[in-house]
Amino acid sequence: MSAMADCGLYVHVPFCDTKCGYCDFYSVALENRATASLVECLLAETRGRIARSDATVRTVFVGGGTPTVLPQPEFAALFEGLRDALAGHPLEEFTVEANPATVDGSKLDILTEAGVDRISMGAQSWHASELETLERIHDPGDIERGVTLIRSHGINRLNLDLIFGIPGQSADTWAESLNRTLALGVDHLSCYGLTYEPGTRLTAHRDARKITPCDEGLETEMYLFAIERLVGAGLTQYEISAFAKAGQRCRHNLVYWRNESYIGVGPSAGGFVDGLRYKNISGVNLYTQRIVAGEDAACESERITGVVLAGEIIMMQLRMNEGIDLDGFQRRTEINPLVALQPSLERYRNARLIELTDRALSLTPEGRLVADTIIADFYSDLFVTSPNSV
Numbered sequence: 001m002s003a004m005a006d007c008g009l010y011v012h013v014p015f016c017d018t019k020c021g022y023c024d025f026y027s028v029a030l031e032n033r034a035t036a037s038l039v040e041c042l043l044a045e046t047r048g049r050i051a052r053s054d055a056t057v058r059t060v061f062v063g064g065g066t067p068t069v070l071p072q073p074e075f076a077a078l079f080e081g082l083r084d085a086l087a088g089h090p091l092e093e094f095t096v097e098a099n100p101a102t103v104d105g106s107k108l109d110i111l112t113e114a115g116v117d118r119i120s121m122g123a124q125s126w127h128a129s130e131l132e133t134l135e136r137i138h139d140p141g142d143i144e145r146g147v148t149l150i151r152s153h154g155i156n157r158l159n160l161d162l163i164f165g166i167p168g169q170s171a172d173t174w175a176e177s178l179n180r181t182l183a184l185g186v187d188h189l190s191c192y193g194l195t196y197e198p199g200t201r202l203t204a205h206r207d208a209r210k211i212t213p214c215d216e217g218l219e220t221e222m223y224l225f226a227i228e229r230l231v232g233a234g235l236t237q238y239e240i241s242a243f244a245k246a247g248q249r250c251r252h253n254l255v256y257w258r259n260e261s262y263i264g265v266g267p268s269a270g271g272f273v274d275g276l277r278y279k280n281i282s283g284v285n286l287y288t289q290r291i292v293a294g295e296d297a298a299c300e301s302e303r304i305t306g307v308v309l310a311g312e313i314i315m316m317q318l319r320m321n322e323g324i325d326l327d328g329f330q331r332r333t334e335i336n337p338l339v340a341l342q343p344s345l346e347r348y349r350n351a352r353l354i355e356l357t358d359r360a361l362s363l364t365p366e367g368r369l370v371a372d373t374i375i376a377d378f379y380s381d382l383f384v385t386s387p388n389s390v
């Protein structure tokens with residue numbers, strides 16, 4: 001394998017206290033799971049993948065799942081092991097996801113010792129009834145307590161996730177969730193519209209008419225209000241869902257959105273290394289069996305070049321306000337984006353939904369409201385104009 005330059009590292013901890021009704025990430029309830037062997041396997045896979053790719057890791061994101069539900073000894077083993085595996089790597093950012101109900105002082109000591117400098121917390125809402133609808137285990141008081149505790153341990157880079165479009169949520173309760181989050185002075189916020197994923201309890205409740213989804217117009221209003229409120233408070237929107245104070249953008253997420261290289265470890269984790277995209281097997285036991293046997297945890301892999309890479313660049317880079325890097329697109333895919341996307345380009349430009357400069361193609365604020373449609377149209381243009389560029 002050729003030497004790879006910089007990359008991110010994603011570590012997937014597949015346990016949660018209980019499963020939230022809307023979530024379709026691969027995670028299982030912690031119960032009596034064998035957490036010690038899973039942690040050993042995560043570390044073995046991390047060491048192996050870094051060594052094989054000869055990667056220089058610059059950003060780390062430990063997510064899941066809920067890493068903070070791991071019992072104390074396994075939590076300590078994971079972060080001590082990561083610190084050792086990453087010794088000598090010039091880390092620029094080390095983020096860990098935390099649940100407001102499961103973050104505590106001794107775990108934060110372990111994180112600061114390991115060099116973690118950023119926490120991403122799933123706050124979701126500041127209203128107990130909305131948290132209940134989402135089947136979250138925390139209450140609004142946990143959010144404030146969590147933030148105070150994290151800061152008292154010297155970790156000041158903080159992201160809070162919030163969800164809009166929750167059944168029963170109003171424009172007022174959404175505004176209050178944003179205001180209370182801003183009052184904490186966090187430097188990064190991610191605002192997601194609630195989605196109904198196949199196979200989740202939330203979707204089953206909607207289909208059984210036990211809940212009434214938020215009106216689409218209200219959901220758009222909530223999104224526009226979030227942009228106005230957060231930008232007014234001095235944060236910059238840099239991706240469809242992400243807002244940050246100056247210098248506080250999430251470098252690890254930028255790796256994904258710019259289609260750069262990252263190693264993913266853990267059950268169901270994906271990675272993109274040396275142009276090869278892979279996906280690990282799901283299932284904690286299947287995963288640990290493979291690692292213990294010295295086998296590759298990946299169950300799928302595909303070399304991503306030409307038109308396939310171009311499609312991925314469109315899907316990811318258009319999400320960012322900086323848009324598609326036109327030179328980078330052509331260099332990496334050998335496809336001229338202005339020719340390949342021509343069928344929809346003029347139409348969307350005339351409708352002021354996209355903006356084109358010498359360097360980039362990006363969505364306008366109005367375009368971001370219909371991003372999925374624009375991305376889908378560009379994507380089909382690509383396969384019509386460049387079908388054989390693989």
Ligand code: SF4
Binds near residue numbers: 016017019065066122
């Ligand atoms: S805590 Fe996060 S990962 Fe776990 S079930 Fe809830 S939403 Fe999914």
